[in-house]
Amino acid sequence: MKHLRFLGLILVFVIAALAVPSVFAGAPTGGSPDDPLMVTGTSQTIAPNSSLWFYFDYTPDTGAPTFGGRLGRSSGKPLANVTVDANGVGGLALSIYTPDQAVNWLNDAATAPVGRGTPFVDVLSDSVTHDLYWSGGFNKPGRYFAVVTNNNSTPVSFVLTVAGETVQTIPPPTPTPSPTLFVPITVTPVPTGTVQGKFVFQDAIGGTIYTASDNGSKPVAVSHGIDPSWSPNGKQIIFARWDNTAPGVYIANADGSNERIVFTSPRARSPRMSPDGTQIVFTQQKKDWPDAVWKLGVVDIDTGVLTEPQCSRLCFSPSWAPDGKTIYYDDPTYGIMATDKTSGAPWAVMGPHGMYWDTAKNAAMPIEHLPPTSSAMISPDGNRVAFMMTAQDHWDINYVAATGGSEIGVTKQDVMLYVFYNVRISSGAPVWSPDGKQILFLSDRNGKWEFYTISPNGSDLKQVLKNVTDTINIKYDFQHERVIDWSK
Template sequence: MKKITLYIALIIGVLFILSATVSSPVQAQEAPTIPEVEESLDTVLARAAAKGFLTSLTRPELVSLRDFYLNEGVRVDGILTELGQITGYRINQAGWMVPDQTYQVQASLQPGGQQISVYTGKYNHRWKVDGVELVNGAAGGAAAGTQPVVAAGPQPVAGNGTGKLVFQTQSGGDIYVINADGTGLQRVTHGLDPELSPDGTQIVFTRWDPQYELFTINVDGTNERAWFSNKRQMKSPTWSADGTKIVFSYQDGGRLEGDLKTYSLSELGERAARGENPVRIPDNARGVEINENNQLQFFVPPDAHWWLAQIDLTKGEYRDLATGTRYNYAPSWHPTDPNKLIFRGDKGMAIYDAQAQVSQPVSHDDRDRGAIAISPDGSRIALTYYQDGNWEIHTMNIDGSDRRRLTETPLHVVANRHTENNEVFITPEGFRTMSRAQPDGMPMMRWNNAAPAWSPDGSQIAFMTDRTGQWEIWIMNADGSNQRPMFPNGALDGIQFNFAGVDERMISWR
């Protein structure tokens, strides 16, 4: 036996959650002798770290991601040279060498059947590959009792329901479609806030480069069509229930830049002596203090105005919607009523009746955020909520009653993490948001959970979460139970997500 041990420090968290198979051209197979038992989160993440490393050996397009598993200065050239080209692997055995401390995955590599052992340990609350062992004498063929690895695409995932998802990797990033069972992944285009049409055949989205523009495209990537342009920062397009109209938000007017205000204390005293009104400090002002020059100082953030507009696809007509507010974000059309849509204002959510041209408040909490999703039967809302310094997912009835929190970080996770200064700030576009989840070297106390999307039958919700150290698509029951990775089959391996908290629609499911 020839042992080569690498002590590796990952600079980000585990890239791959427990996978039964990995994407084409690789298929990872579990040994049939491994019993199915209820596993701890540490077991899942420890094994996922090993499998992520193995997958990086088999996927040429993931070479750049292999560095995520290696500490600076660590070289694996010798191992890669000895292994040659790897096209697949089969896991023969996996389990704890030292309970909750050292996890071992033994696998056969293809072609040739070379045996490899990968060891993982927990460092600073993250599971990392800290050893690799090559076993001589097995290169002539597959290990006894094993089956050859056959190259294949990701296998279907049971329990995800039906339909098709469209998702964006980040606001303005690549747009993909995938079947709910984790098969059929296809990159379609790039843009912002994609949404599937009611019949599931088209996608609506916007782009900001080279100009602000509204598009539709077929789910197979054909027939991309531009419908409208030249409204600033168009985003959050949404289909009417009958598929004939599209509503979107756009920015126009208001204060696009912040303003630093300073007043000398002597000036303020003179004002008071003259009986003049004192300086008004806005409610959203930040950094209120007396500076080193003995001045009252505070910063007034941007206050951009956002509006809603409608395109009639059958008539080619445009019109602005009079919602009664200058703050209109993240519209989402009612799935059964073509005259109603929900949107986020500056003081919570509201329902707009396009026929009556009036808005009615649904909630009065400015921490309610988009993208807002209405259940297929139109009875409930799912949304992102700013809570305890992070994002959570709430649901409520369409009238705002019966609010329920679906996601929450377990107390034992909070206790084992470091506190992070998760500063709230206003973006240049006027969005109230916060620093990105899990920045380098600053693990958050709590998980972020955001951007929900209902399944076609309303029984499940897909959402974004960073609980493993990176943003991933997970799924849960509509009551918040059974939260799990949506695509553990490796279908999205190598795709990186980023949720920025600017009311972006990450997922649409029909």
């Protein structure tokens, strides 16, 4: 019997040894434009006196409005905004290559790039906020390249980001019908289920707004706009609109009737009604890139009087704590933040923390950057903040205590799919159930964006609202969208 067990173990390791090379042998090294790395927005290390090639996809202007804090332009072609941050370590260079230049580089490594990065100085604080920065637009679509070069004699840790209205750094999921999606027999399928309550959602940024329930009935189109949400009593919907005639923050009855504008703003996002139903918090764009500023606003529904709570530079996805005074939001630069609606400076709920060893300085240095976060929302009891965060090549749902601390993971990758079959699953746009016991979110685990619920401890994952996603295609752009909201 012992011999049989031993032979069984040998067989397992042999199978694993045969499978692993097929998965990892072709992993990119970043050594050339033929072998570029993905831009993940996370910290990585570059060897001394070497270069790493990273790719990003760029498309021409689609005519759609510009969204997001760092994604934008004032006029002309949409911009690709590239930053390198190395906690002040010098000796790095950033070069940008077009597709044609990359081909030429393969024949002649002396081929000049279309642009080079320089330090980015914040005009408000007169300080360097990015070690290297480049911004520009291109005349045609294609795969472009950012090359980071380390001219030091020691390794350097850095974070590379590429953002823009028409920039794609992580390949979007390719919709495939669920029955044809390859799922190994070792993977436990996600069960389907139903949830109680009613839902308001958008099919795309600026698209159609629907209401629905999870009883198999057909969703009902009630309006159009951005980031819909429910009033506390579930009788009204709140949303933003960016059209050319009357952009701003809107309220309407749940069936779309009696629609009216509450506050006029050319670039408002993520409106949400206060617990007592008298005010609406939202974020609005104050400045465009490269000095993008998004600030919070609180408007009194009856009087239209605007209050602007203190917040950081890029204030997205605001939500009300149960006290009706504290507002939680996320800032891609600082992490999860909170502020008082009337007075006082904002404070960090979850920001960069910990130390790393800087080999160039031969010293321990504080970590100054978080992986990008988005779509923060406080729970109904005010104890936890759910949000999404990048994890190398995908997004996951996390939460953090409202009083502060480190993130706690909620969703996770399937190990078999991730390691052996190179399948990455992204999850995003989290919202809490009315009782705070579940998180509703989007995921592309079936090859297209669909809705799922999960308990905050990561258990009880199930697919819901199939009556919605079987009939309506949900478009998700990773631009701080409030895709759906849940009411009793």
